[in-house]
Amino acid sequence: MAAPRVLVLPYPAQGHVIPMMELSHRLVEHGVKVTFVNTELNHGLIHGALAARDGKLGGIDMASVPDGLGCGEDRKDLARLTESFSKVMPGELKKLIGGINAGERGGERIGWLIADVNMAWAFPVAKKLGLRVAGFCPSAAATFATRFKIPEMISGGVLDEEGWPRWRGTFQLAPAMPTIDTSEFSWNRAGDAKGQPIIFQLILRNNAATHLAETIVCNSIQELEPGAFTLFPSVLPIGPLSSDKPVGSFWAEDASCPAWLDAQPANSVVYVASGSFAAYDAAQLVELAEGLLLTSRPFLWVVRPGSAGEKLFEQLRRRAAPRGRMVSWCQQQRVLAHPSVACFVSHCGWNSTMEAVRSGVPLLCWPYFTDQFLNQSYVCDVWGTGLKLPLPPPPPAADGTGLVGRDIVRGKIEELLCDDEIKARALALRILARRAGGDGGSSRQNLRRFLDLVRGQGVSC
Structure with missing residues (x-):
């Protein structure tokens, strides 16, 4: 045949x-x-x-x-x-x-x-x-279930016919599933409301x-x-x-990451990556850099091509050295599996979430759009393998800065890394994934x- x-x-x-x-x-x-x-x-x-x-x-x-x-x-x-x-x-x-x-x-x-x-x-x-x-x-x-159950959510009064929530609060489709705020359904968080x-x-x-x-x-x-x-x-x-x-990366992967990780102590590195879509302005990138430096820990930070201007990227790279390392893209599965990695500051895309599960790495969640808020709910509320980063409210309720400050970044990373129960649950999920x-x-x-x-x-x- x-x-x-x-x-x-x-x-x-x-x-x-x-x-x-x-x-x-x-x-x-x-x-x-x-x-x-x-x-x-x-x-x-x-x-x-x-x-x-x-x-x-x-x-x-x-x-x-x-x-x-x-x-x-x-x-x-x-x-x-x-x-x-x-x-x-x-x-x-x-x-x-x-x-x-x-x-x-x-x-x-x-x-x-x-x-x-x-x-x-x-x-x-x-x-x-x-x-x-x-x-x-x-x-x-x-995410698949939530999208497929849209007709039932419309008939049940959760959504209107156009997919917008009829009320503000948390919603759970079924027991053992994550709860999600009704303002964070994936189709309502995919860009401009006009689209x-x-x-x-x-x-x-x-x-x-x-x-x-x-x-x-x-x-x-x-x-x-x-x-x-x-x-x-x-x-x-x-x-x-x-x-x-x-696996079809859109950008060339930095080949130097494994050697750099090899030189770091076990369970010491803060890995930071925000996927292929998340976009932050220069002020937020600076706050993130300063927050990472305040932790006094080694960190590996992925700032993908096009997400920061060349001048800003070089400024951040110099500021990160010598303790931190910035790269434009990397082989993430290999990074997360490295014994030096202690936690993952992540946008909570499902690929990244599953790769963290597979490697037993705790997550500090910084969702950006679509299904990432639901994934955050899994990590923090259902599995207990991470923490939420307090995010500023969306406009027009924002306080005018709209920034996650450096002290918040440092504080939540330190809180995550000091929580032995979160680490134990993350390692338990690694065992579950390997058995599956x-x-x-x-x-x-x-x-x-x-x-x-x-x-x-x-x-x-």
Whole structure:
């Protein structure tokens, strides 16, 4: 039997590309041929980062389609990006699949589409072309459940028909799930309020198409989110996903981090990273730098390209030395697994959260947008593996500064590092994650079921 070939389609953002690339490596390791589809811009970024580090993707083929935006347009405006790719990408994806299966690009025909559930509009495109369909959830299962339960929240008076909360307070979808403030639903915290209707309508369209998927797999752990998986028992948790191969980073990773970490005492380093989207002004970056210095601990701080001007970056880098080290990007899984790392000051993206779980690292939570507030609730209120950083209220209630001050940064880091119970719970989750991914573990068994399905050796889940 010929090896099956699948097309993998992530939402066009770094935090979605990475786990789907990790899943793709698993597929390739088990004899599945993968064509990974990025937008043209992200395709170029990944190839540029690979070239800078002389890396290869380990057997994954790459393809690209346009997102409809022009060169230089703001792709961090999620509403604008969503509106554009929703119009352009369905037709482009159809052409790509048609060209491959007509033999224009060579190789075997594509039999499966594995798409991000945030790109479920692609499911009917694939079905019309005769492909089988699976969904991938790169977020917490609780995020998937919350979005899928929107009709019930509307009928129950939590939301209005446009997705805005009808009242202010905390909301819990089911027992054992995290509570979230009604002002912090992911679709209401994805950028400018004017763009919220576009994001909300995309979620509704994706929800309506999800039934076309034969199965949905999730980068989570059954035992980590029992409440969410009780609501959706057919969703297969296969996390935490990881890989020692390149995972589609948009920026070249600094290769000097491991050696620097090796030179630090065990359980001493404060690791700071805010993902691929979070943006802070110069004054906030200065306060963060000064707060880190006040801890008198070594720190490794990732300030990604474009998030600070060259002059400011150099000023911060010089101020951090000699105790602290600033880099523009790093191999985060390797950093978090290093024995010198004591805690992680994080934006609470789900990838980062799962990587911290996998490594047993406590978190100081600094959420920025979308699902990161729900993830913070898991960390601080459900698992007890971190602390919340007190954030200034959003405008117009802000006090005029809108800054997290240096003394707050120092105080919360010291509080976190002095809490032995938090550290013990973080280490317990590391054991849980390793059991889930080990022989006979829940995630290992679910991954095997999924692989058997894609390879034609199993039935729909």
